[in-house]
Amino acid sequence: MLVGLLINGLVSGALYALVAVGFTLVIGVLDKLNFAHPEVLMIGGFVAVVASGLPPYYAFIAAFATGGLLGLVVEFAAFRRFTDADAKITAGLASMAVGLVLTDLTQKVFGTESVSLPIGGGWLSRRFQIAGVEFLNVQIVIVLATAILTGGLHVLLQRTRVGRQIRAVAESPVSASLLGVNVLRVSQAVFFVSSALAAEAGLLLALRSGAASSDIGLTFGLKALAIMAIGGLGDLRGAMLGGLVIGVLEAFMFHLGLGRLSELTVWLAMIVTLMVRPRGLFSSGTHGLEQRA
Amino acid sequence: MRISRRTILAIGACALAAVANGPAEAQQAKPPIKLALITPLTGPLGSYGKIQEILVKLAVEDVNSKGGVNGSLLQLDVGDSQTDPGQAVVLFRRYAGGGYFGSIGPMTGTQWETVSPLANQIAMPSIALNAIKPGINVRPWTIRLQPPDDTQIPEGFKAFLKAFPNVKTVVITADVREASSKAAADAFKTIAQDNGLQVLDTVEFSSKSTDLSSAAIQIKSRNPDAIMVSAFPAQGMLLAKEFHTQGITAPVFNTSTLWSGPFINMVGEYGRNWYVIGFSTNADGMPGYTDQALYQSIVSRVLEKGDQAIGVPPNLANWSFGYDAILLYADIFRRNGIDGTSDPKKVRETVKDEFSKLKEFVGVYRYKFRDTGDAYLPGNILRPNVEKKVWEFMPENK
Incomplete structure (x- = not known):
């Protein structure tokens, strides 16, 4: 049963990873912390509610588009006017305000309680067994979606023209601009992609738990923030690995009879990791470079 | 001076309105009796608070439709605790300082654990409806209708x-x-x-x-x-x-x-x-412990209000405690000749004394009270x- 428990932890970790990757993309490229990111995740869950009854791939497309568009809104409302290095805190606060507005609007429409998804007998809710533990097909989808989306992101960054521009902006927005890169467009692309990933994660989380909740952004999003720090700010590999490790550790806490502390796992792991490796597990991201300099 | 037809019509309309409102104004000759409900209308227990509010307001409507208490209507003000003990304390202090005769709520053990001692400190009667943690009700200023765990x-x-x-x-x-x-x-x-x-x-x-x-x-x-x-x-x-x-x-x-x-x-x-x-x-309700006719009347009216916020159908569960809290306050006020003109400080003392003497009460449910100030109904x-x-x-x- 322990093996099954740990595999289950890996699946949970895949979702953490997906959210943390989106967080880390913005900070890695633009050196900005987007506090509205968790609320885009939350809205992804409600896309699952709205799209329930439709084939799941419609929901995936809708979540990607909704998340991406919200990313553009966040970029415009909270970051566009705060481009100076000194305005990072203002931009962070502005993004927090946008996040709070999104939460409030969602609560106005869907209420403050969790909204259940219809219990369906479809393919996603079929079960299979590994090591004595039951898994749902939706958990396979979570792992596959995380792999495809993060793999796709890797290809986008490494193999495409847009990716080269994004990397150039990450290196130095000023130099990139002098070389003819449209920094605004790159910034918008980064927000679109990172928020689309968050919304997909929210959709998957809602499908997994059977409900969407307007509170999820805070709890899940903060965790993703800590995972990003564990992995190394701005490092996609770190966010991925950090998410998986935390998922497994949380599962293991229940095995040890310490389930009440499972929510603390991520914070304890962050403290320990940063004490041992102040730049996180990986340090190739923006902040790693800064600190090396 | 010539008075236009429009002016005459306006004066006539005003006179008619005054006649129509006459009884209500007469009824409101005495100031209202102010009670407060502290409940979460937002936050994780928002839907709980909304149905609780409906039941408490239903009781206020029922009491007021029968002429109120000793010539005064009941006035209920609702504060949103946001499921936060800190906010519940802020609201409780505000109502205590605002001439309210008593309060109802807040919800949950964590909040009642904070407000019940405070009620005793600042001499403000309060009735808990839903907190289930044992041993947290502090006498003599507070009682609890939900039998604890x-x-x-x-x-x-x-x-x-x-x-x-x-x-x-x-x-x-x-x-x-x-x-x-x-x-x-x-x-x-x-x-x-x-x-x-x-x-x-x-x-x-x-x-x-x-x-x-x-x-x-x-x-x-x-x-x-x-x-x-x-x-x-x-x-x-x-x-x-x-x-x-x-x-x-x-x-x-x-x-x-x-x-x-x-x-x-x-x-x-x-x-x-x-x-x-x-x-x-x-x-x-449980036979022998419920006024079934009153319960049915409440159920039928609450079921009509079912919506996304409180659920469809609304789950009546133990929300009738809210109805009973109003009946209990109204009963105490009525027996002690209290109306809206009474001195809030003296009224609160009277309510506290009544809480202390309380052994039994019949509202929607038939309650017995323990020495702890907690109601008893069989589980x-x-x-x-x-x-x-x-x-x-x-x-x-x-």
Whole structure:
């Protein structure tokens, strides 16, 4: 049963990873912390509610588009006017305000309680067994979606023209601009992609738990923030690995009879990791470079 | 001076309005009696607060439609505690300083644990409706209508074992971050042992958990005959889904926390083997302890108000406590000749004295009061009807 428990932890970790990757993309490229990111995740869950009854791939497309568009809104409302290095805190606060507005609007429409998804007998809710533990097909989808989306992101960054521009902006927005890169467009692309990933994660989380909740952004999003720090700010590999490790550790806490502390796992792991490796597990991201300099 | 036809019409309309409003104005000759309700209208228990507000307002309407109390109408002001003890304290102090004769709420053990001592400090009577943690009601200024878990869990669990006599082993699982839930988890252990059951494991989790699959796997690995759960609806829902995923079919015993609120509206198929402590349903209250005619009248009016915010159908559960709190205040005011002109300080003293003498009260329910200031009603167990989204009495326990 322990093996099954740990595999289950890996699946949970895949979702953490997906959210943390989106967080880390913005900070890695633009050196900005987007506090509205968790609320885009939350809205992804409600896309699952709205799209329930439709084939799941419609929901995936809708979540990607909704998340991406919200990313553009966040970029415009909270970051566009705060481009100076000194305005990072203002931009962070502005993004927090946008996040709070999104939460409030969602609560106005869907209420403050969790909204259940219809219990369906479809393919996603079929079960299979590994090591004595039951898994749902939706958990396979979570792992596959995380792999495809993060793999796709890797290809986008490494193999495409847009990716080269994004990397150039990450290196130095000023130099990139002098070389003819449209920094605004790159910034918008980064927000679109990172928020689309968050919304997909929210959709998957809602499908997994059977409900969407307007509170999820805070709890899940903060965790993703800590995972990003564990992995190394701005490092996609770190966010991925950090998410998986935390998922497994949380599962293991229940095995040890310490389930009440499972929510603390991520914070304890962050403290320990940063004490041992102040730049996180990986340090190739923006902040790693800064600190090396 | 020439008066136009339009002016004459306007004067006539005003005169007619004055005549029409005459009785209401006469009725309001005395200032109203001010009562406060502190309940969560937003936050994680927002839907609980909304249905509570409906029931309390229903009672105020009913009292006022019969002429109010000693010539004064009741005036209810509602404060949103946001499910936050700090906010509940702020509101309570505000009402205490605002000439209110008494207050109702706040909800949950964590909030009542804070407000009940404060009520005694600042001499402001208050009635708790839903807090279930034992030993937190402070006399003489406060009483509690919801029977706490020290009587409800033992009696409810006895009823559960009557329905499931073959249960010999249990696993306890609880949200240990919430006061009532933690207290219930502690009580579960003692009660299981008192009933000769073996506790195989205690699986604790936090209110902030977003994934309880690991808890469900851990519980499954113990293979218990029954599971004892103490959780708020969000975590209850997660557990129900995960138990279903793991194929756990053992009966699940819950505190009254899931009896009220939207759990029954949302849980569907996942909740088929979930049972809760409770003593009234959308159909009726416990025989011998409920004024069935009054209960039916309340149920029929509340069912009409069902919507997304409070659930469809609304789950009546124990919300009639809110109705009874108003009846209780009105009864005290009436017997003591209190009206809106009375001095709030003296009224509060009178209410406190009445709270101290209170042995029995009959409203929707027939309450007996213990020395702790907590009401007593016998605990029972309810089963879900997941198709109709309502709780039902189990035939063997009715």
